[in-house]
Amino acid sequence: MTKAAPHLAVDNCTMRFGGIVAVKDFSMTLETGEIFALIGPNGAGKTTVFNMVTGVYTPTSGQIRFRGEAISGKRPNKIAAHGVARTFQNIRLIPGITVLENVVLAYHLHTGYGFAGALFQSDHARACERDVREKAMALLALFALDKIAAEPATSLPYGSQRRLEIARALALGPTLLLLDEPAAGMNPQEAIDLMRLIRFVREKFSLTVLLVEHNMKVVMGIGERIQVMDHGETISLGSPDEVRRDAKVIEAYLGKPV
Amino acid sequence: MRGAAIKLGFLVVLVGAAIGIDFALREIFNPHWLRLIELAGIHVVIAVGLNLINGYCGQFSIGHAGFWAIGAYASGVLLTVAEQKWGTPSAVVEILLLVGGMAIAAILAGAAGLLVGIPSLRLRGDYLAIATLGFGEIIRNVIVNVDAIGGPRGYHGIPVYTNAAWCIIVAALAIWFSRNLVTSSFGRALVAVREDEVAAEAVGINTTRVKVIAFVVSAMMTGAAGALYAHLDGSLDPDTFKFTKSIEFIIMITVGGLGSITGAVFGAIVLTLLPELLREIHPTLSEYRMVIYSALLIVIVLVRPKGLLGNRELSPSAGIAWLRRKFGKGTA
Numbered sequence: 011m012t013k014a015a016p017h018l019a020v021d022n023c024t025m026r027f028g029g030i031v032a033v034k035d036f037s038m039t040l041e042t043g044e045i046f047a048l049i050g051p052n053g054a055g056k057t058t059v060f061n062m063v064t065g066v067y068t069p070t071s072g073q074i075r076f077r078g079e080a081i082s083g084k085r086p087n088k089i090a091a092h093g094v095a096r097t098f099q100n101i102r103l104i105p106g107i108t109v110l111e112n113v114v115l116a117y118h119l120h121t122g123y124g125f126a127g128a129l130f131q132s133d134h135a136r137a138c139e140r141d142v143r144e145k146a147m148a149l150l151a152l153f154a155l156d157k158i159a160a161e162p163a164t165s166l167p168y169g170s171q172r173r174l175e176i177a178r179a180l181a182l183g184p185t186l187l188l189l190d191e192p193a194a195g196m197n198p199q200e201a202i203d204l205m206r207l208i209r210f211v212r213e214k215f216s217l218t219v220l221l222v223e224h225n226m227k228v229v230m231g232i233g234e235r236i237q238v239m240d241h242g243e244t245i246s247l248g249s250p251d252e253v254r255r256d257a258k259v260i261e262a263y264l265g266k267p268v
Numbered sequence: 269m270r271g272a273a274i275k276l277g278f279l280v281v282l283v284g285a286a287i288g289i290d291f292a293l294r295e296i297f298n299p300h301w302l303r304l305i306e307l308a309g310i311h312v313v314i315a316v317g318l319n320l321i322n323g324y325c326g327q328f329s330i331g332h333a334g335f336w337a338i339g340a341y342a343s344g345v346l347l348t349v350a351e352q353k354w355g356t357p358s359a360v361v362e363i364l365l366l367v368g369g370m371a372i373a374a375i376l377a378g379a380a381g382l383l384v385g386i387p388s389l390r391l392r393g394d395y396l397a398i399a400t401l402g403f404g405e406i407i408r409n410v411i412v413n414v415d416a417i418g419g420p421r422g423y424h425g426i427p428v429y430t431n432a433a434w435c436i437i438v439a440a441l442a443i444w445f446s447r448n449l450v451t452s453s454f455g456r457a458l459v460a461v462r463e464d465e466v467a468a469e470a471v472g473i474n475t476t477r478v479k480v481i482a483f484v485v486s487a488m489m490t491g492a493a494g495a496l497y498a499h500l501d502g503s504l505d506p507d508t509f510k511f512t513k514s515i516e517f518i519i520m521i522t523v524g525g526l527g528s529i530t531g532a533v534f535g536a537i538v539l540t541l542l543p544e545l546l547r548e549i550h551p552t553l554s555e556y557r558m559v560i561y562s563a564l565l566i567v568i569v570l571v572r573p574k575g576l577l578g579n580r581e582l583s584p585s586a587g588i589a590w591l592r593r594k595f596g597k598g599t600a
Contacts, residue, residue: 087473090470102466102470118471118473128452128453129448129449132271
């Protein structure tokens, strides 16, 4: 353990939906700057953990701390404003607006002008708006999306939509990026590109990354530490090699040897 | 500062143009048609306001007649009392009184919007529709039962201050404010809330706040339109503010295209003038106007489900872009 508070600490969290216990007494610690992967078979509770960290659910019991500050129970927009950005398993771009506007949207908290400025289109508001658009374009350029900035966001091919969603998350200026199955539906080449992209944004934006993923090539390829869940509980934690050899993990995925 | 000067210049031109148009309209049209044109202007303000919440934010209000009634009775009663007390005002004072009446109407309607909006907009779903449906009827019933403001007899003897120039100026300002809002970061947040609340929250948007602000602004615009209406005829009848009126406002923006300011303006004008045009053709046609509206609505929903304009806008810059696309290939 380092002396500084961990970047994200989930302490003994339980999430109950009526009689169903989706996540039970779950703990997880992310150190600043690492790429941390959370894996497990379907229904293990990974997305529930994600939703607790981002505020979509409030844990039934337990505590979540982000850089030392308690965030469990806060609303998702508050947690996002703290610097926790996410992408969704089933991409959630805003349809009907352009690629650029989807990113500009995420600068919402940092546009620098208020409601009155917007209402009267003050000079200040216009300048801020130009500024934000430039920033968004620069960000899109990093993801090779600047050429199609004026296209409707939902008309992009799948892989580009994934990249755009990551770009939008980064527009929040986060320190923690949560990726929910970013490689879902990607072919091997796209998955390799994605791994390169995740490493790149981690360096470029000095991020800590929490990754939920089913694609084992991606998980083993970029995950520096891996935590394995099954039936809402942690069954293994360690480096990719340690996890790969763990008998309990093999059992969770493949069943007991006959 | 330069921007502020330009805006002031535009305002002066707008006021001048509105007064000019007012004079021209008085020459061309008889009082009946002049009143209809003024009413169309008032409806434009309401439709543009309603479009903010129903069109852009995707939260359905079906009680805007209530906000309209609050604005109308507030300004109507207040300025009637003022005139009884201080006598007929001079032209300058009249302007100030009407502006003040609209401001008070907007503030009261906005406050009512806040009261209805905060509890019902915290939740996801159609709670606003249910709450506003009840709200509109409550307001009308309160009016009918308060004898001091005429009760079911209506409120009469309100000073007539509204003219075509006022309607044009207020409608233009409503359109301008609305356009400014929807093109700002606030407008993007509105669309995000309409399309996907979970994604909106994930990028830091306080969805409740955005919805409540949009609803209050919408109520305020409608309240100001109510003040204009009170001083148009000089009398108010509580039956005007029935639930069917709210539905009529919704038809206006649906016909034009939800989420299009041009559509709202267009819908408001067409639906104000249509019954009278029908009457011109044949008197009984006008009695069937609700039937014709319904048929029209069904046809539009079938043929153009997103309204006549969809979410497109007609503006000078959009017009130029369209011409470029249409004819640009030849010159390029």
